[in-house]
Amino acid sequence: MPTVTEPKLISGNANLSLAKSIARRMSMHRGVNIDLVDARVERFNDQEIFVEVYENVRGEDMFIIQPTSNPANDNLMELLIMADALKRSSAARVTAVIPYFGYARQDRRTKARTPITAKLVANMITGTGIERVLTMDLHAAQIQGFFDIPVDNLYASPVFALDIQHQFKDKLNDVMIVSPDVGGVARARELAQRIGCPLSIVDKRREKAGEVAEMTVIGDVTGKTCIIVDDICDTAGTLCKAAEVLIQSGAKEVHSYITHGVLSGPAVERITNSVMKSLVITDSIEPTKQVKAAKNIRIVPTAPMFAQAILNIWHGTSVSSLFDVKTLGPIYEGMYSS
Incomplete structure (x- = not known):
């Protein structure tokens, strides 16, 4: 050979x-x-x-x-x-x-x-x-x-940790990492430990199948810069609603770090019109022209x-x-x- x-x-x-x-x-x-x-x-x-x-x-x-x-x-x-x-x-x-x-x-x-x-x-x-x-x-x-x-x-969390420490270096003491559901707690906790920030959870419950989820914030997010962490963002419905609930619960601003930006259907429009200041994704999936043009979506290279x-x-x-x-x-x- x-x-x-x-x-x-x-x-x-x-x-x-x-x-x-x-x-x-x-x-x-x-x-x-x-x-x-x-x-x-x-x-x-x-x-x-x-x-x-x-x-x-x-x-x-x-x-x-x-x-x-x-x-x-x-x-x-x-x-x-x-x-x-x-x-x-x-x-x-x-x-x-x-x-x-x-x-x-x-x-x-x-x-x-x-x-x-x-x-x-x-x-x-x-x-x-x-x-x-x-x-x-x-x-x-x-x-x-x-x-x-x-x-x-x-x-992606080590890269996200580097990015967060750079982007929020002047207000790291106010940063709180948020898991958008109970299933993603391990991922969010791991990132929170990397940057030395507290952790909060958005608990999502449905009374009946097909109904819009009722969301409850576990943890005090008052005055905090909240960073939602997840692995996949598809239609962005849950993500945008979680951001709204966090703002209603007293969060100062909301950002999101998602590994895989599937961003199908109305996702980009929802994110553009949402209360989220920014969404950070990786280039694991080829970003569309619409994603690249969105003002509050940023892409981190892998x-x-x-x-x-x-x-x-x-x-x-x-x-x-x-x-x-x-x-x-x-x-x-x-x-x-x-």
């Missing part, structure tokens, strides 16, 4: 700009030019997906960068077909870099005769010969156990973190070291300098 000189990156159509940013960042780290592998990922007239890799990948360590975001089915099939093409071309190892893992919300049976689609997707990914998965902020941590291959789950994680996997060194702000600080150097 030939000696692997550099890790090789290939991207589908889901988030090409993030893939290019990761390649640029890796080029900076390595001191050599790392480009995306030349390939075409196209559709026939009946929307069947076709992949052709133009470069030799025999014996190479391949990384496919492809979030399975909207359209989830198309992007998932692109990932699976690219993996098959690489394995049939004798790639030594194929790692799926999935910044946003779609179908993660279907991680358990909530009622009778429903599927566990996250497990089905995990089986499909493993079945193509993919040997490792790199993702970020899985909706449910137990999804790692759905795979029979190693899964590295990165966290390319530095993913580039370092890919290099660590390639070198065989620790990925969990990236969970520490002290490790991530130098990687994001310049972005959060005083």
Whole structure:
């Protein structure tokens, strides 16, 4: 087998700009030019997906960068077909870099005769010969156990901690981290501990199915700068209502930090018209023109973190070291300098 000189990156159509940013960042780290592998990922007239890799990948360590975001089915099939093409071309190892893992919300049976689609997707990914998965902020941590291959789950909270410490450096004493529901308390608590701030919870209850939730704030938010923390923002209904409830409960202002900005349907309009001062998301999902144009939505890059994680996997060194702000600080150097 030939000696692997550099890790090789290939991207589908889901988030090409993030893939290019990761390649640029890796080029900076390595001191050599790392480009995306030349390939075409196209559709026939009946929307069947076709992949052709133009470069030799025999014996190479391949990384496919492809979030399975909207359209989830198309992007998932692109990932699976690219993996098959690489394995049939004798790639030594194929790692799926999935910044946003779609179908993660279907991680358990909530009622009778429903599927566990996250497990089905995990089986499909493993079945193509993919040997490792790199993702970020899985909706449910137990999804790692759905795979029979190693899964590295990165966290956005160290990057959010750096951003909060930079953006709110003059009023950190007034900051309060808020979980928008009881299920997200662990995630919010972890970020609160990182920046040394108190924690509050918005408790959501429904009297009947389909009714608008009644929300209650647990904790005193009077005069506080509240920061709502969650992993996914889809239609933004719950998020915007939580922000309103916090203001009604005496909060001075409300900001939100959400890892994956799905932002479907009326989400952007709701956020623009809401009482939230700002919404910060990552670029794990390709932002639309509408998202980029929104005045109170800001995007934090994940390319530095993913580039370092890919290099660590390639070198065989620790990925969990990236969970520490002290490790991530130098990687994001310049972005959060005083």
